Amino acid sequence: MKTLRILAVDDHEMTMLGYKFILxxxxxxxxxxxxDTANTYEGGKQKIEESLHSFKYDIIFLDVQLFPPNEEQPNNGEDLGILARKLVPESKIIFMSSFSDNYRINSILKSVDPDGYMVKTDIDPKSLEQAVKTVTTQPPYYSSKALGAIRKKMSNDITLDENDKKILYHLSIGTKTKDLEKHIELSSSSIENRKRHLKSLFGTEKENDLALILAAKNRGFI
Amino acid sequence: MKTLRILAVDDHEMTMLGYKFILxxxxxxxxxxxxDTANTYEGGKQKIEESLHSFKYDIIFLDVQLFPPNEEQPNNGEDLGILARKLVPESKIIFMSSFSDNYRINSILKSVDPDGYMVKTDIDPKSLEQAVKTVTTQPPYYSSKALGAIRKKMSNDITLDENDKKILYHLSIGTKTKDLEKHIELSSSSIENRKRHLKSLFGTEKENDLALILAAKNRGFI
DNA sequence: AGGTAAACCCCAGTTTTTTTAAGGTAAAAC
DNA sequence: GTTTTACCTTAAAAAAACTGGGGTTTACCT
Incomplete structure (x- = not known):
């Protein structure tokens, strides 16, 4: 009888009890x-560090959003994932997130390359079980909605560089064009040029920014 | 009692019988x-066209390689997939292929964006069943090895343009550098520059081409 | 070992693409 | 009704990519 050790980190106490119960x-x-469970960045970090000297976790479930979005917290689930990868590279990491937007998924898939990614609305006893089994035998496991997002990206031949992605992202969260230069290391005319270029790429020439981000969302970039 | 109609196209009679038996x-x-089954491009095309006037197939399984690699055949499974998408867009298409190399997977995911992709060594009764169920309820379905390839691609931030990909691909199939200009619309020195650039991207500076394609394979580009 | 072809490296000139600044117009916001 | 913002144009500068011409090293063949 082997023991499979799982750590689950989520800021909602109740949902975490649910995970624990099912898992x-x-x-x-x-x-x-x-x-094991934790409900803060610090708590999760501590659990992982403690585990270094005894057993090690086989699977770590991480909520991407460890804090209410309005609170300006320095560290989120993604950071904890990066830390975990460094401390215990052999542990399988599964991210859970309520948003299925591609920008965040892509960012996480790049920064920690987790062994699993689950969109929260996909999570139920069956998918949790599938995730645990898949991740221990042949990772990765991506939940249905995550796969849908990944599919969009894979079936796409538009390649954008970092600046383009940042522009799209900031526009999508409501940043005004004139404020973009604060976030992106480019002159305002360059940003305007890129925006024009993006609109032509996505076939929304002469339309407004909303049309652009809608098209980008449909194609899986935001 | 609903009827689920499946068409399977593979050039190996025996394996296809196996699929039919299991499905x-x-x-x-x-x-x-x-x-229903077919074992040639023409046969598959005919079945699909016939189906237009009566029932339509719910799922179409397509072998990517419908002919032995040496035979110079004009149409392969990918073409049949594109045709099927046009004729019966509501049918789910699942590709089966013996190679798990990213170049082909990417090409197929872009050209037809199938509802499923299965690497042949992943195919067994269980995965076939999973594929049928997933594809009818919430596509896409990607088999384990395919997911592995997709994961690699998603987790890296190197973006290559078409010429770079062609160079990597041709190098990987043994094309000599001096012959690359026949396949790529660039001067020989541009190709050399790009090769140098690629080697620096993949961290194989001052190494030979083998190191480059190995690195590119590891990162999921070939 | 000698000879040859391919791979690789470097450079200088050219073309192409990207960035930048400056100035203007139309629409929206206040 | 004034100000702000978005969007466009132009021209010049900078950066990046391409090209043709050198050359040297490496690998392979007899």
Missing amino acids: ERIVFDDHNIIV | ERIVFDDHNIIV
């Missing part, structure tokens, strides 16, 4: 599943 | 599964 009831070969 | 035995809600 520990998974029947998986001759494995005994034990779930 | 028709899948228990899926109150569905009755019927599998």
